[in-house]
Amino acid sequence: MISVEAALEELFALAPVLETETVDLRQAPGRVLREDAVAARDQPPFVASAMDGYAVAEAAPGDRFEVIGTAVAGKAFEGRVGPGQAVRIFTGAPVPEGAGRVVIQEDVTRDGDVITVCDAPDSAAYLRPAGNDFSAGFRLAAPLPLRPGDIALLAAMNVPRVAVTRRPRVAIIATGDELVSPGEVPGPDQIVASNTYGLAALFEAAGAEARLLPIARDDMASLRTVLGLVEDADLVVTVGGASVGDHDLVADVAAEMGLERSFYKVAMRPGKPLMAGRLGATMMIGLPGNPVSAMVCGHVFVVPVLRAMQGLGARPAPRQRGPLAHPLAANGPRAHYMRAVFAEGALEVFERQDSGLLSVFNAADALVVRPPGAGPLQAGDTVEYLPL
Ligand SMILES: Nc1nc2c(c(=O)[nH]1)N[C@H]1C(S)=C(S)[C@@H](COP(=O)(O)OP(=O)(O)OC[C@H]3O[C@@H](n4cnc5c(N)ncnc54)[C@H](O)[C@@H]3O)O[C@H]1N2
Numbered sequence: 135m136i137s138v139e140a141a142l143e144e145l146f147a148l149a150p151v152l153e154t155e156t157v158d159l160r161q162a163p164g165r166v167l168r169e170d171a172v173a174a175r176d177q178p179p180f181v182a183s184a185m186d187g188y189a190v191a192e193a194a195p196g197d198r199f200e201v202i203g204t205a206v207a208g209k210a211f212e213g214r215v216g217p218g219q220a221v222r223i224f225t226g227a228p229v230p231e232g233a234g235r236v237v238i239q240e241d242v243t244r245d246g247d248v249i250t251v252c253d254a255p256d257s258a259a260y261l262r263p264a265g266n267d268f269s270a271g272f273r274l275a276a277p278l279p280l281r282p283g284d285i286a287l288l289a290a291m292n293v294p295r296v297a298v299t300r301r302p303r304v305a306i307i308a309t310g311d312e313l314v315s316p317g318e319v320p321g322p323d324q325i326v327a328s329n330t331y332g333l334a335a336l337f338e339a340a341g342a343e344a345r346l347l348p349i350a351r352d353d354m355a356s357l358r359t360v361l362g363l364v365e366d367a368d369l370v371v372t373v374g375g376a377s378v379g380d381h382d383l384v385a386d387v388a389a390e391m392g393l394e395r396s397f398y399k400v401a402m403r404p405g406k407p408l409m410a411g412r413l414g415a416t417m418m419i420g421l422p423g424n425p426v427s428a429m430v431c432g433h434v435f436v437v438p439v440l441r442a443m444q445g446l447g448a449r450p451a452p453r454q455r456g457p458l459a460h461p462l463a464a465n466g467p468r469a470h471y472m473r474a475v476f477a478e479g480a481l482e483v484f485e486r487q488d489s490g491l492l493s494v495f496n497a498a499d500a501l502v503v504r505p506p507g508a509g510p511l512q513a514g515d516t517v518e519y520l521p522l
Pocket residue numbers: 308309310312313325326327328329330373374375376377378379382404405406407421422423424425427489
């Protein structure tokens with residue numbers, strides 16, 4: 135049995151960094167930028183008005199100006215504003231030459247082509263200098279997982295296509311005679327496969343392309359057949375059949391198919407019977423079948439692997455620190471990832487930690503991490519946790 139940290143190192147060693155591809159900005163959200171993107175021009179490219187009003191050289195209370203033209207967003211006023219003159223201007227319009235400020239329309243009265251500034255005008259200039267947001271040469275540095283704000287910025291930079299990592303292709307295999315797919319009618323001894331669906335969602339949120347293969351039955355031939363469908367996946371994730379029971383066949387079949395095993399069994403709870411290796415060109419991770427074990431291992435191991443594959447570096451899932459709401463007993467020899475919820479800023483660890491309880495996992499905001507052999511804790515003590 136190896137530690138969680140050692141298992142992660144082994145997994146990173148198995149995970150290739152995938153090649154890049156160029157995609158349109160609309161296909162880029164959630165992808166990992168792999169080459170710096172550079173702005174070709176300033177934004178705004180000209181001095182722009184920040185408000186609707188009148189562009190003037192300068193203004194004092196009671197000043198009068200003759201309105202000599204109009205500047206709108208998309209069409210500048212071609213000319214100069216001289217002393218005693220004003221240009222009607224709208225938000226986003228280029229500020230005409232000679233103008234030193236914009237007086238907002240709320241601060242003037244207008245009579246025909248003459249405006250008069252009120253007694254106490256707003257003193258702000260309401261000019262946005264050229265390059266106020268960013269200048270030509272501004273760069274978004276890779277590697278970077280692209281969030282909605284990055285997409286907006288790239289569009290403003292006039293970068294229509296970006297180099298991103300190809301999505302990792304993950305094939306997911308559920309194993310077990312007891313399983314049917316959601317929507318099927320289970321027999322009296324059967325249950326509905328769940329964690330593979332949750333894992334597919336988790337992997338997709340981490341940037342992967344997830345494919346659910348048919349459920350493998352608890353016999354070697356069926357497992358062999360389904361493992362044969364993995365095709366061009368970068369990673370195959372099996373679920374269940376990983377433990378010591380007579381029907382836990384994944385390790386045997388994978389070995390027979392040429393698996394070079396990196397490790398089997400990790401000192402953690404839940405998730406002990408975790409396995410990993412290389413099957414031909416494909417990385418393989420065997421997750422335990424208990425629904426919560428599979429999901430916890432998805433967060434702790436598979437998502438960091440998917441991030442590494444996308445060029446984000448070999449790093450464990452980021453942890454945070456927070457106070458406990460109540461005392462916690464000493465931990466055993468395996469790292470314990472405990473389902474917990476935030477209540478008034480403190481972490482409440484659920485009483486029920488059985489790895490079959492998806493409803494509890496789903497109610498959790500956090501996995502409180504208890505290191506192997508950690509001593510008892512008091513209410514208010516700080517613990518590390520993985521946000522969910
Ligand atoms: N004698 C021992 N028994 C067990 C040990 C052990 O060390 N000695 N380990 C326990 C631990 S810890 C876990 S975790 C499980 C892992 O077992 P497997 O990975 O072999 O998983 P299965 O036996 O196939 O299934 C366990 C459980 O999960 C349900 N399951 C499986 N796949 C799915 C799925 N896709 N969706 C929903 N539920 C699924 C399955 O029906 C079982 O109830 O072993 C313990 N036993």
